[in-house]
Amino acid sequence: MSLDKAESKPHEQLAAHLADGMEAVNALIRARMTSRHAPRIPEVTAHLVEAGGKRLRPMLTLAAADLCGYEGEHHLRLAATVEFIHTATLLHDDVVDESGQRRGRPTANLLWDNKSSVLVGDYLFSRAFQLMVETENLRVLDILANASATIAEGEVLQLTAAQDLATDEDIYLAVVRGKTAALFAAACQVGGVIAGAEEARVQALYDYGDALGVAFQIADDLLDYQGQAQSTGKNVGDDFRERKLTLPVIKAVAQADPEERAFWARTIEKGQQEAGDLDHAIALLHRHGALEATRADALAWASKAKHALRALPDHPLRLMLTELADYVVARVT
Amino acid sequence: MSLDKAESKPHEQLAAHLADGMEAVNALIRARMTSRHAPRIPEVTAHLVEAGGKRLRPMLTLAAADLCGYEGEHHLRLAATVEFIHTATLLHDDVVDESGQRRGRPTANLLWDNKSSVLVGDYLFSRAFQLMVETENLRVLDILANASATIAEGEVLQLTAAQDLATDEDIYLAVVRGKTAALFAAACQVGGVIAGAEEARVQALYDYGDALGVAFQIADDLLDYQGQAQSTGKNVGDDFRERKLTLPVIKAVAQADPEERAFWARTIEKGQQEAGDLDHAIALLHRHGALEATRADALAWASKAKHALRALPDHPLRLMLTELADYVVARVT
Numbered sequence: 001m002s003l004d005k006a007e008s009k010p011h012e013q014l015a016a017h018l019a020d021g022m023e024a025v026n027a028l029i030r031a032r033m034t035s036r037h038a039p040r041i042p043e044v045t046a047h048l049v050e051a052g053g054k055r056l057r058p059m060l061t062l063a064a065a066d067l068c069g070y071e072g073e074h075h076l077r078l079a080a081t082v083e084f085i086h087t088a089t090l091l092h093d094d095v096v097d098e099s100g101q102r103r104g105r106p107t108a109n110l111l112w113d114n115k116s117s118v119l120v121g122d123y124l125f126s127r128a129f130q131l132m133v134e135t136e137n138l139r140v141l142d143i144l145a146n147a148s149a150t151i152a153e154g155e156v157l158q159l160t161a162a163q164d165l166a167t168d169e170d171i172y173l174a175v176v177r178g179k180t181a182a183l184f185a186a187a188c189q190v191g192g193v194i195a196g197a198e199e200a201r202v203q204a205l206y207d208y209g210d211a212l213g214v215a216f217q218i219a220d221d222l223l224d225y226q227g228q229a230q231s232t233g234k235n236v237g238d239d240f241r242e243r244k245l246t247l248p249v250i251k252a253v254a255q256a257d258p259e260e261r262a263f264w265a266r267t268i269e270k271g272q273q274e275a276g277d278l279d280h281a282i283a284l285l286h287r288h289g290a291l292e293a294t295r296a297d298a299l300a301w302a303s304k305a306k307h308a309l310r311a312l313p314d315h316p317l318r319l320m321l322t323e324l325a326d327y328v329v330a331r332v333t
Numbered sequence: 334m335s336l337d338k339a340e341s342k343p344h345e346q347l348a349a350h351l352a353d354g355m356e357a358v359n360a361l362i363r364a365r366m367t368s369r370h371a372p373r374i375p376e377v378t379a380h381l382v383e384a385g386g387k388r389l390r391p392m393l394t395l396a397a398a399d400l401c402g403y404e405g406e407h408h409l410r411l412a413a414t415v416e417f418i419h420t421a422t423l424l425h426d427d428v429v430d431e432s433g434q435r436r437g438r439p440t441a442n443l444l445w446d447n448k449s450s451v452l453v454g455d456y457l458f459s460r461a462f463q464l465m466v467e468t469e470n471l472r473v474l475d476i477l478a479n480a481s482a483t484i485a486e487g488e489v490l491q492l493t494a495a496q497d498l499a500t501d502e503d504i505y506l507a508v509v510r511g512k513t514a515a516l517f518a519a520a521c522q523v524g525g526v527i528a529g530a531e532e533a534r535v536q537a538l539y540d541y542g543d544a545l546g547v548a549f550q551i552a553d554d555l556l557d558y559q560g561q562a563q564s565t566g567k568n569v570g571d572d573f574r575e576r577k578l579t580l581p582v583i584k585a586v587a588q589a590d591p592e593e594r595a596f597w598a599r600t601i602e603k604g605q606q607e608a609g610d611l612d613h614a615i616a617l618l619h620r621h622g623a624l625e626a627t628r629a630d631a632l633a634w635a636s637k638a639k640h641a642l643r644a645l646p647d648h649p650l651r652l653m654l655t656e657l658a659d660y661v662v663a664r665v666t
Binding site: 035036038039040041092095114115116118119120122123125126127129130133136138141142144145146148149151152153155156157159160 | 369428447451453455459477481482485486492493
């Protein structure tokens with residue numbers, strides 16, 4: 001690798017450090033996403049699995065296991081499990097959101113159809129389930145079962161909360177824990193559990209993943225109002241057009257005067273949007289300092305993530321995880 | 334119960350015999366389908382869970398455990414697990430099929446929306462996963478993980494196979510195993526496993542559930558061409574209108590002359606249906622004896638199910654399971 005390490009991004013450093021393990025994980029993913037009977041399955045999954053995601057979640061599992069001195073092979077299965085759960089969630093999200101773009105590419109449900117997205121998602125989830133059972137570790141199964149329930153509950157909660165101006169920051173956090181943080185936290189935690197790490201370290205890994213996930217999602221919501229479609233694969237204003245009450249808007253609504261409140265009620269709750277509304281929304285976010293306050297929240301969560309890492313052994317991976325926490329919010333600072 | 338036992342239906346006999354256990358299962362289902370954060374979840378699930386399904390699958394689990402002398406409580410969790418998996422599958426099926434009726438009532442995705450059906454299905458599946466982990470029995474988890482994969486694979490296979498005239502009886506059987514028999518088989522098998530039954534009995538329970546499920550699904554496909562909407566909750570010809578290549582049609586296509594083949598290609602593969610096509614389809618099924626041959630297959634599978642039961646102990650429940658196998662095909666004879 002010719003990159004100056006000091007200049008490479010933390011997830012690239014992780015990828016380089018964990019290269020052998022990730023190669024094995026990718027081989028496992030390819031082997032398990034096939035289907036003897038249904039060729040449609042690898043067609044749909046290849047699209048997502050090869051789409052150039054950063055494989056952040058499986059790297060977290062490998063890193064957590066390595067950090068805790070694990071020398072077996074079950075962490076590879078757990079890493080693949082976590083990526084399958086993530087991919088299944090993306091497929092079901094695509095059905096739900098009817099968004100036209102993910103990672104800068106058309107979503108599976110435009111290339112194929114809703115049917116395939118739902119059922120192939122179910123297939124990947126069941127493959128994840130098989131993989132984790134192979135570890136024969138009941139605590140790991142318990143953690144992943146609970147994470148799955150939190151994910152699904154968060155997604156359902158988002159359905160009702162996303163367009164309701166009464167949604168406050170507590171509800172937002174419950175949604176974000178479900179959408180993002182639950183799987184980040186579980187990905188880290190199972191790495192420690194499979195390594196037989198002491199309880200304080202397992203808890204620290206959970207706390208790190210949870211805070212990293214919240215920071216990541218808040219940053220993502222912020223990017224939606226200030227990113228560039230080319231660099232992020234998102235279109236600026238997607239969340240607004242999809243009437244999602246994300247953190248910047250929640251903060252602006254909390255300070256809205258009656259006229260502003262009527263604007264948010266019309267555009268988000270009723271979904272009656274006109275030309276110029278996105279620009280006006282962004283102006284309101286600036287007027288109330290909502291983007292800056294959201295950025296401060298993202299930084300606070302990143303800081304919490306880094307703090308959790310102190311309970312873990314001194315190790316090059318610990319430094320990379322620390323830098324990763326800075327990096328997920330550096331996108332928006 | 335005032336019914337003459339000899340005249341009550343086998344699933345009613347099972348329900349009476351297993352009444353205490355099923356009451357506990359129903360309480361568990363109600364407790365676990367709630368959600369602290371997302372009130373939408375019980376709204377959607379109550380519709381399905383209270384919709385008057387026969388609870389056949391959880392009764393199979395309780396019956397299998399009882400038959401094998403189980404005296405613990407984990408079979409209640411497994412019975413609820415199986416019903417949750419079934420309900421999750423129904424919710425995802427409703428999205429997929431866009432059918433307007435299930436069990437004679439509007440489907441969840443017409444009352445709510447596709448979003449809720451997908452995500453609440455995911456939630457129920459994750460709740461099932463939590464319940465089965467509570468049994469702390471790795472073999473049970475392995476069986477249910479494999480059943481989940483078979484179900485999902487069968488559903489995906491059906492997407493591609495259902496409208497392809499090249500679909501033969503082998504592919505049909507793979508679809509049916511996925512759609513129906515895998516969960517019947519697992520429901521029976523885990524009852525034996527949790528009871529610590531000897532391997533021959535566990536295998537017999539699997540074989541019974543598998544054959545019962547295939548018989549049930551073949552009978553269901555047959556009913557679609559000869560049932561009454563009032564009594565079955567299905568509309569005659571639904572499968573034809575939805576362009577599903579079910580067993581009667583597969584048998585008729587196998588014997589079709591070029592003109593008949595063109596008819597099936599137009600109506601099923603291309604989906605160009607006109608007034609009178611359903612009547613013509615039914616006439617073709619009769620011309621080739623396809624309904625009679627399908628009925629014979631259903632009876633043969635029911636017979637296979639009954640044969641498997643011989644490996645199990647003599648017990649009133651064994652007789653009820655025998656009669657159940659007759660009953661699922663009696664609907665069409």
